Amino acid sequence: MSSRARGTATSKQDETRPTRGGTMDYHIDEIKEAFKRLDRNKDGSLSFVELHDLLVRGRPDFTEKDLRILWRGMDKDNNNSVNFDEFVDWVYGKPLKKVKEKWQDTWYSYCGSNETMEKDEFLCMCRDVGWLEEHGFDMDAAGELFDKICKKEHMDIKQFNKVMSQMAKRKDQKKKELQREVSAAPGPSQYWPGE
Numbered sequence: 001m002s003s004r005a006r007g008t009a010t011s012k013q014d015e016t017r018p019t020r021g022g023t024m025d026y027h028i029d030e031i032k033e034a035f036k037r038l039d040r041n042k043d044g045s046l047s048f049v050e051l052h053d054l055l056v057r058g059r060p061d062f063t064e065k066d067l068r069i070l071w072r073g074m075d076k077d078n079n080n081s082v083n084f085d086e087f088v089d090w091v092y093g094k095p096l097k098k099v100k101e102k103w104q105d106t107w108y109s110y111c112g113s114n115e116t117m118e119k120d121e122f123l124c125m126c127r128d129v130g131w132l133e134e135h136g137f138d139m140d141a142a143g144e145l146f147d148k149i150c151k152k153e154h155m156d157i158k159q160f161n162k163v164m165s166q167m168a169k170r171k172d173q174k175k176k177e178l179q180r181e182v183s184a185a186p187g188p189s190q191y192w193p194g195e
């Protein structure tokens with residue numbers, strides 16, 4: 001649960017940022033402008049990171065994982081970015097695509113303000129998933145596994161797939177089971193604060 005106070009869609013309208021389901025009707029030019037401003041890297045589409053602050057507005061109880069699932073519902077053509085048409089549909093309250101929760105949602109939810117995972121985020125996830133043991137696969141072992149696979153400070157989702165393969169061997173479990181365990185983890189209880 002978020003303990004931070006946040007404005008809701010109805011209590012605090014900011015005219016420059018469209019909020020879904022509000023009472024205001026937005027003119028297409030306003031939406032265009034908002035889209036342009038949100039598109040910080042100017043690549044013509046919105047990433048999860050670019051949309052994050054807008055998605056959390058009016059949703060104080062949402063977790064990072066909830067946001068991930070909401071985000072995938074907006075991304076109707078599954079290309080991991082929201083283009084202008086998808087954005088317009090969302091602003092006008094068109095039904096979102098139905099998505100099932102996936103282990104990737106949980107994984108991304110532990111990534112903080114980007115889409116790669118640092119070691120402390122990885123350890124936090126291992127703990128929540130229940131992978132850490134007092135003896136054997138402990139914090140140090142998890143850290144070593146991170147270094148071995150990642151070789152840099154950040155891990156991407158492909159590298160995490162390798163981690164799961166190694167974990168599956170180590171624990172003599174099927175990788176599918178490990179993916180289920182990741183899905184079952186709650187994700188960080190609060191979303192990361194906006195910039």
Ligand SMILES: [Ca+2]
Pocket residue numbers: 038039040041042043044045046047050
């Ligand atoms: Ca962009």
Ligand SMILES: [Ca+2]
Pocket residue numbers: 075076077078079080081082083086
């Ligand atoms: Ca898309």
